[in-house]
Amino acid sequence: MRLLWKLVILLPLINTCSGDGHLSHPIFTQEPQDVIFPLDLSKSEIILNCAANGYPSPHYRWKQNGTDIDFTMSYHYRLDGGNLAISSPRTDQDIGTYQCLATNPLGTILSRKAKLQFAYIEDFETKTRSTVSVREGQGVVLLCGPPPHFGDLSYAWTFNDNPLYVQEDKRRFVSQETGNLYIAKVEPSDVGNYTCFITNKEAQRSVQGPPTPLVQRTDGVMGEYEPKIEVRFPETIQAAKDSSVKLECFALGK
CATH class of the missing domain: 2.60.40.10 (Immunoglobulins)
Structure with a gap:
């Protein structure tokens, strides 16, 4: 009888440790x-x-x-x-x-x-932005100043009542790091109101700031001046292997 009980106890253990039931x-x-x-x-x-x-x-x-x-x-x-x-x-x-x-x-x-x-991204403050005055031929930086947020942002600007975004070219650049709009050499056609638009894709929300007026000074045309880098490379960039990296660089000068 004692031997029989040992067999009864051992058989389930043997079955558990064999075949598909391996621990x-x-x-x-x-x-x-x-x-x-x-x-x-x-x-x-x-x-x-x-x-x-x-x-x-x-x-x-x-x-x-x-x-x-x-x-x-x-x-x-x-x-x-x-x-x-x-x-x-x-x-x-x-x-x-x-x-x-x-x-x-x-x-x-x-x-x-x-x-x-x-x-998330909060709304811009509604206070009026100061007018920016520049001479013809002068470079200018229009600040976006994003509100408190978390998540990656993308930036764009509109000019006056034009629903289309300002297109980047040799004179104009929108930094996706700061959100600022850089105009290398102001022309009379640049005078007007500029509005910064921000999209937080992760928050699924977009906001727009108050307009920034740009006016042309009447006390002459800007003379030559040395170039100044306004958008610099970050000191460190982390990137995954085989991924693409975009480095921003933009300078004002004449």
């Missing part, structure tokens, strides 16, 4: 990635992905800013398989870093840290 520790097949979420879409849902192989099948937990998320205390967070779903995300509660943990009897693995940030 294996968890290995990630998908880890969470950084997310930049539009602030204006706060009524929707964010999904942070996580999946792992292993036998027995792993179960999952999540950490936010190093602290375990308690799924029993709130419907705000829920597990969908190994994925973390965040309903109606809020900046004051959800911004930060997230990590997924996958566990089975052979151990626990911890994923990379994934950042959750919210993309």
